[in-house]
Amino acid sequence: MFNQRIKIKELLSGEKTDYNCTVMGWVRSFRNNQFIALNDGSTQHNLQVVAALGLLSDETLKRITTGACIKATGTVVASLGKGQKLELKATDVTILGDSDAEKFPLQPKKHSLEFLREIAHLRFRTNTFGAIFRIRHSLAFAVHRFFNERGFVYINTPIITGSDAEGAGEMFRVTTLPLDGTAPKNENGHINFKEDFFGRETNLTVSGQLEGEMAAMAFADIYTFGPTFRAENSNTTRHLAEFWMIEPEMAFYDLEDNANLAEAFIKYIIRYAMEQNPDDLQFLSQRLEEEEKQKPQNERSEYSLLQKLEFVINNDFQRLTYTEAIDILKECNYNKKKKFQYLIDKWGVDLQSEHERYLVEKHFKKPVILTHYPKEIKAFYMRQNDDGKTVAAMDILAPGIGEIVGGSQREERLDKLVNRMKEMNIPTEELDWYLDSRRFGSCPHAGFGLGFERMVQFVTGMTNIRDVIPFPRYPKSAAF
RNA sequence: UCCUCCUUAGCUCAGUUGGUUAGAGCAUCUGACUGUUAAUCAGAGGGUCGUUGGUUCAAGUCCAACAGGGGGAGCCA
Numbered sequence: 001m002f003n004q005r006i007k008i009k010e011l012l013s014g015e016k017t018d019y020n021c022t023v024m025g026w027v028r029s030f031r032n033n034q035f036i037a038l039n040d041g042s043t044q045h046n047l048q049v050v051a052a053l054g055l056l057s058d059e060t061l062k063r064i065t066t067g068a069c070i071k072a073t074g075t076v077v078a079s080l081g082k083g084q085k086l087e088l089k090a091t092d093v094t095i096l097g098d099s100d101a102e103k104f105p106l107q108p109k110k111h112s113l114e115f116l117r118e119i120a121h122l123r124f125r126t127n128t129f130g131a132i133f134r135i136r137h138s139l140a141f142a143v144h145r146f147f148n149e150r151g152f153v154y155i156n157t158p159i160i161t162g163s164d165a166e167g168a169g170e171m172f173r174v175t176t177l178p179l180d181g182t183a184p185k186n187e188n189g190h191i192n193f194k195e196d197f198f199g200r201e202t203n204l205t206v207s208g209q210l211e212g213e214m215a216a217m218a219f220a221d222i223y224t225f226g227p228t229f230r231a232e233n234s235n236t237t238r239h240l241a242e243f244w245m246i247e248p249e250m251a252f253y254d255l256e257d258n259a260n261l262a263e264a265f266i267k268y269i270i271r272y273a274m275e276q277n278p279d280d281l282q283f284l285s286q287r288l289e290e291e292e293k294q295k296p297q298n299e300r301s302e303y304s305l306l307q308k309l310e311f312v313i314n315n316d317f318q319r320l321t322y323t324e325a326i327d328i329l330k331e332c333n334y335n336k337k338k339k340f341q342y343l344i345d346k347w348g349v350d351l352q353s354e355h356e357r358y359l360v361e362k363h364f365k366k367p368v369i370l371t372h373y374p375k376e377i378k379a380f381y382m383r384q385n386d387d388g389k390t391v392a393a394m395d396i397l398a399p400g401i402g403e404i405v406g407g408s409q410r411e412e413r414l415d416k417l418v419n420r421m422k423e424m425n426i427p428t429e430e431l432d433w434y435l436d437s438r439r440f441g442s443c444p445h446a447g448f449g450l451g452f453e454r455m456v457q458f459v460t461g462m463t464n465i466r467d468v469i470p471f472p473r474y475p476k477s478a479a480f
Numbered sequence: 481u482c483c484u485c486c487u488u489a490g491c492u493c494a495g496u497u498g499g500u501u502a503g504a505g506c507a508u509c510u511g512a513c514u515g516u517u518a519a520u521c522a523g524a525g526g527g528u529c530g531u532u533g534g535u536u537c538a539a540g541u542c543c544a545a546c547a548g549g550g551g552g553a554g555c556c557a
Binding site for chain 2: 046106107109118169233235238240245353354404406452464
């Protein structure tokens with residue numbers, strides 16, 4: 001009966017003392033041959049297990065090492081020491097799993113994030129990653145809660161897709177055909193995918209949006225939350241080859257409704273994490289402040305992580321159009337003094353990250369919702385505005401992260417959609433099923449995609465996206 | 481993919497203008513101490529200086545290529 005254990009979070013949050021219980025967890029440090037700092041992942045805090053001198057054999061004492069898994073039974077008492085309110089006065093300590101002190105890579109000291117990334121299978125056992133993944137869980141849970149409260153239907157869109165016409169990025173091929181050159185060929189000498197498992201070319205999904213739109217044409221409000229794959233050779237702190245994306249799609253929403261939902265959604269899940277994980281956020285906030293102290297003064301941020309989150313949930317996001325943004329950028333000192341690597345000279349250019357950062361971090365100092373982009377730099381399915389130049393697109397830019405949401409009102413008018421697809425050389429035959437939604441009961445609708453890891457980055461303050469997903473996948477890396 | 485920086489003990493780092501036997505803290509091991517908070521004190525072990533090639537009387541130190549990592553850019557969420 002292992003489940004008679006009490007979780008350390010529950011034990012430490014109680015006011016009650018002088019009762020017997022059993023805890024199980026992993027040793028963080030062992031001081032003075034008496035004091036075991038024990039963590040079971042339920043909370044940031046360790047439980048101090050006190051094994052009185054003489055209670056345990058020398059042989060057992062030697063096996064209580066950093067990383068070892070133990071079971072401790074005893075009495076919960078008010079602590080005599082200063083660092084904690086409660087502690088467990090042990091009557092018995094059993095070793096469940098040894099951890100060779102000479103080989104276990106984690107020590108009771110600070111490790112670099114780079115080193116921990118190399119031992120991703122063990123980094124869950126550190127304070128920092130414990131906090132990150134408990135917060136990640138809360139955010140994921142809050143995603144479902146938010147949409148459920150609003151009557152959205154959770155739709156699972158396919159991970160293996162047949163459509164290769166979305167143009168959302170490079171894709172990973174899915175096939176069971178042999179790679180040694182013996183794959184069946186057709187009369188042109190190309191590989192004959194009719195003989196492949198699915199009888200056609202298939203890939204891992206780059207977005208569930210098109211399928212999501214089909215469901216929105218029946219349930220009105222839906223969302224997806226699943227893994228997404230991009231085979232781009234991106235080596236940055238904000239890209240992964242495998243990441244999780246949330247894509248709501250709403251019938252009877254225009255661009256403004258869409259932006260309102262996105263803003264409310266982001267604030268809701270941040271607030272939920274702040275309520276559920278105050279200790280974890282406090283820890284990460286302090287950790288960042290210490291890191292900031294290493295930096296020169298002018299590079300330090302004005303606000304702590306907690307202050308930043310507080311500010312975001314209590315203030316409106318700044319909304320402006322692409323055209324307004326270009327005007328601001330054109331007139332700003334950075335542009336005039338040629339501090340931008342890419343100078344803003346004319347309407348129609350795509351914004352570089354330096355421009356997005358200027359708007360968000362220097363000019364407005366808050367999250368920004370940019371709308372009405374030129375149609376040339378956006379996807380085919382976005383609704384064309386009456387000016388003939390722009391589409392009803394919407395990007396949300398977050399300080400320190402950049403684009404966290406990309407969305408739009410969708411083009412619901414069949415003729416306009418087909419024309420745009422032809423202009424952009426997107427084969428309409430491949431997406432005939434998608435066009436059916438515009439043939440049969442089409443309606444105004446909108447949606448967006450939110451990169452879950454980028455959201456976790458924003459809330460935890462982690463600067464590298466590889467540190468907010470348990471086992472990151474990126475070019476030349478799929479260990480574990 | 482491009483630009484840039486880095487690679488010295490298990491970890492974090494120092495190592496002078498190229499010059500004898502490459503150092504520290506933590507970790508590990510041995511011992512001491514025992515209400516400690518990354519416990520403390522004493523001692524010990526631990527290195528193919530990322531790899532390969534080059535320059536030189538002499539390379540951890542200079543040069544080149546490759547590998548791995550960080551940061552930035554592009555692609556985007």
